[in-house]
Amino acid sequence: MGKTSDLIKKRIEHAGGRYWAGDNISSFLHEGDKEALVEELTRKFEGVLDSLVIDRANDPNSNDTPRRLAKMYINELMSGRYDNKPNATAFPNHTNDRYDGMLVVRSELRSMCSHHHQPVVGVAYIGILAADKLIGLSKYTRIAQWCARRGTLQEELNMVIADEIQKATGAESLGVYVQATHGCCENRGIGAHSSLTQTTVLRGAFNTDPSTKKEFFDNIKLQQEFAPR
Ligand SMILES: [Zn+2]
Numbered sequence: 001m002g003k004t005s006d007l008i009k010k011r012i013e014h015a016g017g018r019y020w021a022g023d024n025i026s027s028f029l030h031e032g033d034k035e036a037l038v039e040e041l042t043r044k045f046e047g048v049l050d051s052l053v054i055d056r057a058n059d060p061n062s063n064d065t066p067r068r069l070a071k072m073y074i075n076e077l078m079s080g081r082y083d084n085k086p087n088a089t090a091f092p093n094h095t096n097d098r099y100d101g102m103l104v105v106r107s108e109l110r111s112m113c114s115h116h117h118q119p120v121v122g123v124a125y126i127g128i129l130a131a132d133k134l135i136g137l138s139k140y141t142r143i144a145q146w147c148a149r150r151g152t153l154q155e156e157l158n159m160v161i162a163d164e165i166q167k168a169t170g171a172e173s174l175g176v177y178v179q180a181t182h183g184c185c186e187n188r189g190i191g192a193h194s195s196l197t198q199t200t201v202l203r204g205a206f207n208t209d210p211s212t213k214k215e216f217f218d219n220i221k222l223q224q225e226f227a228p229r
Pocket of ligand 1: 113114115116117118184185
């Protein structure tokens with residue numbers, strides 16, 4: 001039998017799908033595949049440590065590192081590639097007592113850049129003008145975190161969060177503002193400690209109506225005063 005990763009790739013290619021670092025491939029996984037991937041990856045990380053000339057046999061801190069890394073990648077760092085989208089049951093926004101204001105949710109994010117596999121740590125402010133559907137407040141964060149737990153670029157992540165929130169809420173007008181620090185700027189290269197990157201996606205009224213846009217950014221400022229980072 002072939003490697004699990006090869007079987008999964010064949011399924012994706014057969015369906016004309018894509019498996020970039022930021023893509024969710026959960027619909028192509030079968031029962032037990034995640035566990036098999038952890039096994040496969042453990043062997044690969046053993047090879048990585050060997051090529052780094054680290055004595056896995058005698059260094060007690062490195063004994064189980066290949067398995068720890070394998071589990072961390074599949075179950076944590078990149079779980080948003082292998083796990084199904086979080087359930088976000090939508091409730092009707094009734095016409096008689098309809099909420100038609102703006103809603104802004106602050107979601108903490110942990111992600112990883114697909115260039116260097118370094119941590120991206122930050123926060124997303126997700127704003128929508130309520131449409132016909134409402135989802136539970138915690139679902140915004142669950143969806144944003146599911147999008148973030150992959151290999152991404154911040155620009156790409158910002159757009160993927162916007163797309164998924166639009167799908168879940170049906171909102172046409174939405175703004176997503178992300179600010180994050182990047183391990184690849186802090187730990188290597190320019191070694192800049194305070195490198196904070198900001199990206200914004202604005203759609204519908206958030207893009208075309210100046211007062212909606214202003215209300216969104218005013219709300220973000222209020223949130224930042226309440227929970228600064
Ligand atoms: Zn990077």
